[in-house]
Amino acid sequence: MREGSLEAPTRHALDWQSPWFWDEAALEKEMERVFDICHGCRRCFNLCDSFPRLFDLIDNGPTGEVDGVPKEKYADVEQACTLCDMCFMTKCPYVPPHAWNVDFPHLMLRHRAVQARKHGIGFVENRLAETDLVGRLGTFAAPLINWAIDERNQATRRTLENVAGIHHGARLPKQAAETFEQLAHREPVEINKAAPAYGKRKAVLYATCFVNFHSTAIGAATLAVLARNGVQAEVVHPACCGMPKLELGDLETVAAAARTVSEALLPWVDKGYDIVALTPSCALMLKFEWPLILPGDPAIARLSRATFDLSEYVVDIAKKHGLAEGLAPVEGGVSLHLACHARAQNMGAKGAEMLRLIPKTRVAVIERCSGHGGIWGTRTENFDIAVKVGKPAAQAALKNNTSHVASECPLAAEHLVQVMEMAEGQETPKPFRADHPIEIFARAYGLTEQSS
Structure with a gap:
């Protein structure tokens, strides 16, 4: 419930076709206003790296307030934002319809859009974001690509890091040979x-x-x-x-x-x-x-x-309507990471709800960000942060000690397994794969074979 209102949180449309949206002075003024609210609240300190960066900038500044942070440093806060929406959806008490009207992710998006229009988007970044083109071309050389992107193949991965800025240790999705x-x-x-x-x-x-x-x-x-x-x-x-x-x-x-x-x-x-x-x-x-x-x-x-x-x-x-019969228990249980973009749909924990339709199956829910953030988490400058942010979720999966680790976000699932494997001083349970919940559901029906 929002202060002074019984209404649910709501989001305003992005006014990106208005000249006001692109006015850099107006943007900086709005960022200063929102950053000051965040400074006084600090509930989001442990969500991602944007907020620790902001609070460090304020605390280490000459005034101890937002007015002591140079405007050019605002970009440091924005660059750590993965647009996961969790501050808006789960933490912030000042989102609309509250009069303070805080939408931190869309403010970071506005800053990113303004900088992209002002400076342009890098050639490599643009190409990596053309996932349709890259994916279709990749089907013609899937075996070679999968060999080259394997993180164990450090010769090609170091080259990829130098050329494309993709961290040599980041686990990348395999390319399918057919769509x-x-x-x-x-x-x-x-x-x-x-x-x-x-x-x-x-x-x-x-x-x-x-x-x-x-x-x-x-x-x-x-x-x-x-x-x-x-x-x-x-x-x-x-x-x-x-x-x-x-x-x-x-x-x-x-x-x-x-x-x-x-x-x-x-x-x-x-x-x-x-x-x-x-x-x-x-x-x-x-x-x-x-x-x-x-x-x-x-x-x-x-x-x-x-x-x-x-x-x-x-x-x-x-x-x-009811489900068809035939669901069998999943031995060893499932650690289900609730993907941020699933939570941001404000529909409830549907992945967990679906898996709990499988009889006699333990479902342990993890409500922490994986830290991956799509392409963001694979970038050389971000991978270590992605690992740091994902550690609490990975530790929760280790503690759950289930046979399966799953997330509705396939990238998050792979990243969590990788961070689990990187955990120091622990004997990592080796899940046979990082699943999407629908794959577990299909195996419970006996529709696909269990991988090992």
């Missing part, structure tokens, strides 16, 4: 007509760049689970949602992506299909970020209302 779209077309699944939901639901899976080009196993598990539950599913990936470009402050490209993807997906909505995004970052974009970037676009609003996060969708089927 999820191709796999789904080549290996259709049979629909279970005896399932309670049969004939009542049909879905379009927005493949997302990550599942389409890297982790097709997540997509295959999703198709299998939905088919077992009588849901007809189609696979579509018209373009990237724009999240990597959002992280660079390139709002115009994000808006263009929103229009492209919505134009491709809305005809399916008109035919009665639900839209299901396979990763939480992409679901967040379709459901929340796009409507804030293009608030006057009715197509974007309509797509937002029709979109489900993957775990949210399975839980919705269970509640409204």
Whole structure:
């Protein structure tokens, strides 16, 4: 509950098409105002590295207040922000409708956008954020790429660090040799007509760049689970949602992506299909970020209302229709990291709720940021910070001592396992893989074999 209001937290649209948004003096004034509020509160000191940086700048300054921090140092605070939204969603008591109107992540995004327009975005950063292009090209040389990016191959990783600024120790996602779209077309699944939901639901899976080009196993598990539950599913990936470009402050490209993807997906909505995004970052974009970037676009609003996060969708089927029989317990239990971009959707812990539908299975929830932040956490200047921020979550997973570690964010899952393996003085339990919850759900149905 917010001070003086019984209303839920709300977010204002990004006024990025207004000249005011790009006024650097106005931006610095707003950052000073918000930083002063954060200085007086300090509830977010342990969320990420942005707030310790801010508080150190203030405490070590000549006045001990925000007015002692040089404006050029504001960039240090912004550069540590991964846009995870957790300060807005879980900590800050001053978010709208509070009169102080604090939205720290979107303020950092505004600063990033202003700097990107003023100075441009680096060539390598821009190319890395073109995940569709990189992913499609990568399918033609997947074995070579996977050999080159393996963190054990230090010769190629040091070269990659020097050329692209990707830390030599950061674990990178493997490249798939065929896309999820191709796999789904080549290996259709049979629909279970005896399932309670049969004939009542049909879905379009927005493949997302990550599942389409890297982790097709997540997509295959999703198709299998939905088919077992009588849901007809189609696979579509018209373009990237724009999240990597959002992280660079390139709002115009994000808006263009929103229009492209919505134009491709809305005809399916008109035919009665639900839209299901396979990763939480992409679901967040379709459901929340796009409507804030293009608030006057009715197509974007309509797509937002029709979109489900993957775990949210399975839980919705269970509640409204019931699940097909056949779920077996998962031995050893699951440590489930609640991904920040899943939590930011304000829908509850749907990943945990879904896994708890599996009988006699212990689900230990981890509510700390993994520290990864997408491309951010792989950068040379950020990797050590990503490890530091992820340590509490990794320690929680170690303490839980489960057979499985999972996160709805595949990058977070891999990063957590890596940080667990880096833990000093501990005998790390070796999970056979870092899973998405839907993969565990599929194995509980006996639809996929257990990896080792």
